[in-house]
Amino acid sequence: MALENADIENIAVLARLQVPATETSDYANSISSILALVDQMQQVDTEGVEPLSNPHDATQRLRPDEVTCDNQRDAFMAIAPATEEGLYLVPKVID
Amino acid sequence: MAWEIVIGLEIHVQLATKSKLFSGAKVAFGAEPNTQTTLVDLGMPGALPVFNEQALRMAVTFGTAIDADIGKHSVFARKNYFYPDSPKGYQTSQMDHPIVGIGHLDIQLEDGSTKRIGVTRAHLEEDAGKSLHDDFDGMTGIDLNRSSTPLLEIVSEPDMRSAKEAVAYMRKMHAIVTTIGISDGNMAEGSMRCDANVSVRPKGQEKLGTRAELKNINSFRFIERAINVEVERQIDILEDGGTIAQETRLYDADKNETRPMRSKEEANDYRYFPCPDLLPINIDEAYIDAIRNALPELPDQRSARFVSQLSLSEYDAGVLSASRALADYFEAVVAVCNDAKLGANWVTGELAKFLNQNNMEINAAPVSAEQLGQLISRIKDDTINTKGAKTVFEALWDQTGTVDGIIADKGLKQVSDMGAIEAMVDDVIAASPKQVQQYLDAEVEKRGKMLGFFMGQVMKASKGAANPGQVNGLLKNKLDALC
Amino acid sequence: MTNKTLIQISDELSAGQYSSREITQDIIADIRARDAQFNSFITVSEELALEQADAADARRAAGHAELLTGVPFAHKDLFCTQGLRTTCASKMLEDFIPPYESTVGQRLLATGAVCVGKTNMDEFAMGSSNENSYFGAVKNPWDLNAVPGGSSGGSAAAVAAGLVPAATGTDTGGSIRQPASFCNLTGIKPTYGRVSRFGIVAYASSLDQAGPMCTTAADAAVMLNAMAGFDAQDSTSVQQDAADFTAELNQPLAGLKVGLPKEFFGSGLDPQVADCIMAAVKQIEALGAQIVDISLPNLELSIPAYYVIAPSEASSNLSRFDGVRYGYRCDQPEDLMDLYCRTRAEGFGKEVKRRIMVGTYALSEGYYDAYYVKAQRVRRLIKDDFARALAQVDVIMGPVAPTPAFDLGSNTKDPVAMYLEDIYTLSANMAGIPAMSTPAGFVNGRPVGLHIMGNYFAEAKLLNIAHQYQQVTDWHLQTPTSNTAKGA
C-alpha cells in the first residue's frame, strides 16, 4: 500500500502531529515501505483463525468496588505545564 | 405533506459505584476540582486500569431487567480521540462485544395502550472530565474528577414516533435503573443524560431520513422541547426543498433552539480496537442467573401488583410505579393509613400538585410519607374532613408542625357532636323558609341537588368543622320529614 | 568495582568488605568518570541512591538484609521512579518527575537494592540500536563504533562496561535479548504477565515485558526473583504463586530436548554467527541434551504482524502525551489543535512519530480489518507454532540476531532494514513465551548471544540451561577490557 502525501496529511491530523511540508514525502516513502513489509502477511490464509489480543487468552480480573486513593492533587498538579485554581489549563475549548 | 418523526435515544446512566470504573478514586458529585483523581484517571505514563466488579454486576442487572441478551464474552475497546477532557487520548468503551445485547422496554402511551421499544445494546464505558469555561486569561480549565466514572450507555432502536414517546421511554428507563438501584438517576447532576437521534420522513416512506444527533439533554422537559424544536427545524428545511445535514447538534434551552456543535466539526475516525490493558470479561450462566434471581420488583410488576392487590386503576398504578421513589413513597403512605385508594388520590393529587408547583422531585418533598399517611388516617377516623386535610397538608408542606399539632392549632377538628350539629341544622332550616319551600316543591329526584345550599350554610355556621356526612344525613331526614 | 557480578557484590556486602554507601559512591564516581564514552546513563541519581544505600546499610546492621540489600543497579529510563526524572529518552518527558514508583521499582526497593540512575534507550523503546534517543546514541563498550542494540541499549552498555552489575530492561520485540546479545550479557524476557507493567511507560501493552540484564544467569535469576510476581494493579499480570527462579539452577541437562527451528538458520543469518550458535548447541548437547530439528513455519510473519500490532497499540498509548497534565508543552499554542500538533511534533522524535502514524493508519476506518485484525490472526498462528513445537521439545534455541552488533549509523536511513534485525526475537513477544540471551562467543570482537526460548512460565528452566552452559564456558566472563587485552 503506497501512501500519497495527502494520506500522510490525513494521518497526521488524526494523530495530532504537525508534519512540515518538507517532511511529508519522506514520511510517505518510509511508511509506504513499512506497509509493503507488512503486506506480506496478506498472502497467508487466516480464514477461521481467531484473532489473538492477549498471549494467554486470559479473562479480566475484577477489582472490589472500594475507594483506595486519597486526594493527591498537589503532587499531580506540581508536574503540569499550566494550572490554576486546581484546574489544568488548555487553550479555549469551544463546544 | 404528512411527516413521520423517528427517534432513537442513547441514554448514559452513571452507575452508583463507590469507586471509578478502572481506579480506586472516589465517585462523588461536587467535589473540589481534580481531587478525585488517581494516576489512572489522569492517564499518567505507566498507569494501568483494573475493572470494577460492581460496575459489571450493575450492567448485568440492567440487562436482566430489560430481558436482554447478556454478553458472556464482552470486550473493552479504546475509542481514540483527542480532547482535553479525555486524558488518555482515548475513551475505554465497548464496541463489538457489549455486555448487554438486544432487549426491550414497554412504554405506556397517552391513550392507555402499550408500545414496545427495542433496546439495541447497552455497554460499559468511562465518563470524560469537564471543561470549565470560566475565563482563565482566555484559557479553559479542565477538571478530571468525573474522568473514568462508570457509565452504562443504553442505545435504543429508532422506535419512537414522538417527543412524548421519547419522554415516556426515558421515564421508564429512569424508573428501571432507580428501581434496580444501579443509578441515583439524578438528572440535574448528570447521572442520567441522553442523546436523541432525530429524523423525519414522509408518512409511508420506508427509508429513514437523515438524522441529527442532539447531544447531552439532561432533563425530561428538555427532551420533549429539544426534539419538538428539532423536528420543526427539519420539517421547515425539507418543506423548503432543502436537505438535512447529518450532524451533532446542541439544544440551547434558553433560546429553545438547536445548533450545530462547533467542536466536532472535523469528521472523526475513532480507530476502535480492543484495549490491550484490559482482558475480555467472561461470565457464565450461573453468574447471570444469580443476578436475575435477585432482581427487585420491576416497575411493570409493581404496577400490576398495585392493580391486583391494592385495587388501583391501571392509570393510577402506572403513574405511581413510574419511579421507584414515588412507588416507595406511596407504599409507605398506605402502610400508615391502610387505604390504597385514598393514598393514591393524595399522592397523585395534592402531593403531585405541590411538587409540580415547586418544581421538586419526590425525594425532596417536605411532607414525609409517614405524615401524609397520618393525615389520611385523620380523614378516615373523621377527625377532620377533606377541606381541613388540605389546610393541614399545606401547613405540613411549610413544615410548621405535626399532623395532630396542626389540627389542634388551627381548630380543624371536625364537629361530630350530633346535638351541636342538629342545632345548627335546625337554625339553618328555620332561617331559610324560601329555600325550604322550593325544596318541598321540587321533584323527589331533584331534591338531592338542592341539599347543597343547606349543606353550605351549615358548614359555614360550623366554620367548616362539621362532619359533612352527618350534616348531610340530618338535613335529608329533617327536610323530608316536612313533606 | 568494575565487572563484579551482582552475587559477588552481595557476598562482599555481607562479608562487610565495604558498605552499600561505599560501593554506591564508587559506582557513581565510576559512571561520572567513564560513561561519557558510552552515553549509557541519562540520569545519575546520587542523592536518592545514597539515601537508599544508607537505609540498606542500616537494614544490614539490624540483621534484616536480603540478597539484594545494598546492591546497586540501574533502571531503564522507562520505569517510573518517584522523585527521579523519567524521560523515556524523549524530549516529551525531558523534565518529567513521576509522582509514583513502578511496581518493579517498588519491589526492588523493598529488597533494599539501590537505584543509581536511569539508563539511555531508544525513545519510548522504539528501536533496535539505541540510536533513537533524544539524549544521543549509546555506544557499545565492546566496540565504540558499534551500536549496543536496543531498545534497552543503555542498560546493556552500562552492565557490559562494568558500570553497574545489573540493570532493568523491557522487551517488546527483543529489546532485552538483542542488546544483551550485542553486549555479551545474560538477559531474559519473562513470560508475558510475569512481571507487572504498572509504572512502566507503555510501548505496546500486549507485548511489553520487563526483565533483568546481568552478567550471569545466576544474577539474572536473583534479579528476576525481585522483579516478578502478581500485581493487582496490572490487569494482564498473571495470578501465579511467587516463583523462585534460582530453584532450578544446578539441574543437569541430561535428557533435555532442544529444538532448532530451521527458520532460525536461513539465508539471512551471518554464517559466523551461525557457527557460534552451532558451537554452543554442540556444547549443550555435550551436557546431555538431545538436539531435534523443528519448524516454526510462520516465523517470518512475525515481522509484518509485529509492525502492525506494536505501532497500533503505541499510537493509542502515546496519545496521552498532549502537553496538558505533564511533560513537554509547545510555546504559546494558538488554539487546542495547535497545542496538540506542535507539542507532539516537537516532543516526539522521528521514529516515534513514524510508528504513531503507521499505527494510526492501521487502525483507521477501512484498514482496521486488513491490518490490525489480520495481524492478530497471524499472531495466533505464531502462538500455535510454538505450542506445537514445545509439545515436541523442552526448549528452542537459535541466534538472537542475524548479525553481531552493527556499526552506528549503518541502518538509520532505512527503517525496514532496521526492523528486519528483529526477525528472531519478535515471535516470543507475539506468543508471550519467555526467552533469553546468553553469551556464546564473538565475531570480530563483537559478542554473539545464544537465544533460548521455552514454554510459558519456564523461566527457571531457561535460566538453568544458561547457567549450566555458563559453568562450562567463559564467554559471559569476558569484559571489553579483558577481551581487548587478548586482542580477540
Ligand SMILES: [Mg+2]
Ligand atoms: Mg454514543
Ligand SMILES: [Zn+2]
Ligand atoms: Zn457513550
